[in-house]
Amino acid sequence: MLEAGEDRKRRTCNEFNPKTINRYGFSSPTGGNPGRSPINQSLSREREQKWFEMLRSWDRVMTSDYRRVKARCRKGIPHSLRAAAWRALCGGANLQQQNSGCFEELAGKSTKWNETIEKDLHRTYKMHELFAEEGGMGQKEMHRVLCAYSVYNPKVGYCQGMSSIAGILLMLMPAEQAFWCLVSILDKYLPGYYSDGLLAIQLDGKVMEAVVQSINPSITSYLEEMGLQSTFYSVEWFMCVYTRTLPWETVLRVWDMFLCEGVKVLIKVGVTVLILAFSEKSVRDKCDSFDKAIKYLKYKLPKELLEEDFFVGKMLSLEISERKLKESHMEQLAKLKELFG
Helix, strand or coil, X not given: CCCHHHHHHXXXXXXXXXXXXXXXXXXXXXXXXXXXXXXXXXXXXXXXXHXXXXXXXXXXXXXXXXXXXXXXXXXXXXXHHHHHHHHHHHCHHHHHHHCCCHHHHHHCCCCCCHHHHHHHXXXXXXCECCCXXXXXXXXXXXXXXXXXXXXXXXCCCCCCCHHHHHHHHHCCCCHHHHHHHHXXXXXXXXXXXXXXXHHHHHHHHHHHHHHHHHHCHHHHHHHHHHCCCHHHCHHHHHHCCCCCCCCHHHXXXXXXHHHHHCXXXXXXXXXXXXXXXXXXXXXXXXXXXXXXXHHHHHHCCCHHHHCHHHHHXXXXXXXXXXXXXXXXXHHHHHHHHHHHC
16 A cells, blocks of 8 residues: 555646646636637638747847837737747747756755645646646656746745746746746746845736826725725736736737736736726725725736636727826835835
């Protein structure tokens, strides 16, 4: 008979059912993607061909026609080419080429973060086929990627939330490719997000609040009345890049835009969630306490509001200019500097 520890390592999570895996690898009650409209195969093939041609001449396209790249990312990258596109967008492919053999060397070194990373493995994407088995290949690869990063950037090391980012990358690509994308995302897109005090996240949360106020002051007044500051919800939103917040198809669309346009997308997504959640007075009246408001925001938003096409369409329709974001950023940065010195 197997020892309890060995048996635990070989079994999959109790909730995971391999018979109900959807197209993204998650165990779903329906085994599919409920609510998703049928895929137009002709349109899908056309988009794949456009992306294939664009990836073949990536440097030229990014230099001469970035607007076209942005427009196509906003429409959604074909899933069959998402790994290649994400690597190209974030620069992970170039980093890997410039640092051949470096990942294996880093992954083979010891790190003081080993035990902390081990603990987080067992609660990250436990409903996904790649990570459901405790001690399985998926968890081992995630462990290697995260340990390698903690050695690569010892000043940052490891912080809870990184596993969610490493995990979504590993769902699409091998460990070495995922590692260099992780390096690019953490160091180039999200600098300061995982530092002590999370000041960069606090700053972006304040910018998000300022943008909401400029669009719908009633929501700001309501959130202030409920005592619902952005830190109560935006830390998880930003640190995990919405992987624990939105339906998976919407997550992928957000990442398509995020890797193309940068961190401002995370702010715009947060603004969209808040506006969709609390624009209706009837909802604000019903959620008349802090507990009710935070539970509604985190767990009870109607699914149709977060469906990918509706959500992305709403986000892109909001009038959030680059100028407004920059002004809000500078204003909130000055306030934080005054507060913390």
